[in-house]
Amino acid sequence: MKNQAYRMALLYDFYGDVLTDRQKEFYDLYYNEDLSLGEIAENYGITRQGVRDVIVRAEAALTELEDKTGLIRRFLAMRGELEQIRADAQAILERSARYDDGELERLARQILDTAGALSRE
Numbered sequence: 853m854k855n856q857a858y859r860m861a862l863l864y865d866f867y868g869d870v871l872t873d874r875q876k877e878f879y880d881l882y883y884n885e886d887l888s889l890g891e892i893a894e895n896y897g898i899t900r901q902g903v904r905d906v907i908v909r910a911e912a913a914l915t916e917l918e919d920k921t922g923l924i925r926r927f928l929a930m931r932g933e934l935e936q937i938r939a940d941a942q943a944i945l946e947r948s949a950r951y952d953d954g955e956l957e958r959l960a961r962q963i964l965d966t967a968g969a970l971s972r973e
Contacts, residue, residue, distance in 0.1 A: 866923055
């Protein structure tokens with residue numbers, strides 16, 4: 853994956869609901885709000901190590917779920933394949949104009965519309 857922060861954001865988006873409320877809160881503050889371990893510890897009156905332990909356990913739980921299910925890996929692969937479908941449909945659409953083929957143009961536009969709808973879901 854692209855980088856650690858992106859990976860952690862995806863893990864949280866896909867599997868964050870399995871975390872405890874405290875894990876969610878600390879994970880969000882650390883990765884999304886960009887607070888340091890020390891800042892979180894100070895705000896909650898615990899040690900920096902205590903915050904780190906909560907975040908490490910959350911990361912482990914999320915990573916384990918991805919290792920078992922592979923949802924993110926499949927999501928990223930399908931997103932890439934969907935982009936290829938869009939590019940291919942666009943190429944068909946451009947060629948259909950050269951041959952003045954209304955049916956081919958209609959089908960290419962339908963594929964583009966469907967690909968667009970799928971990418972918004």
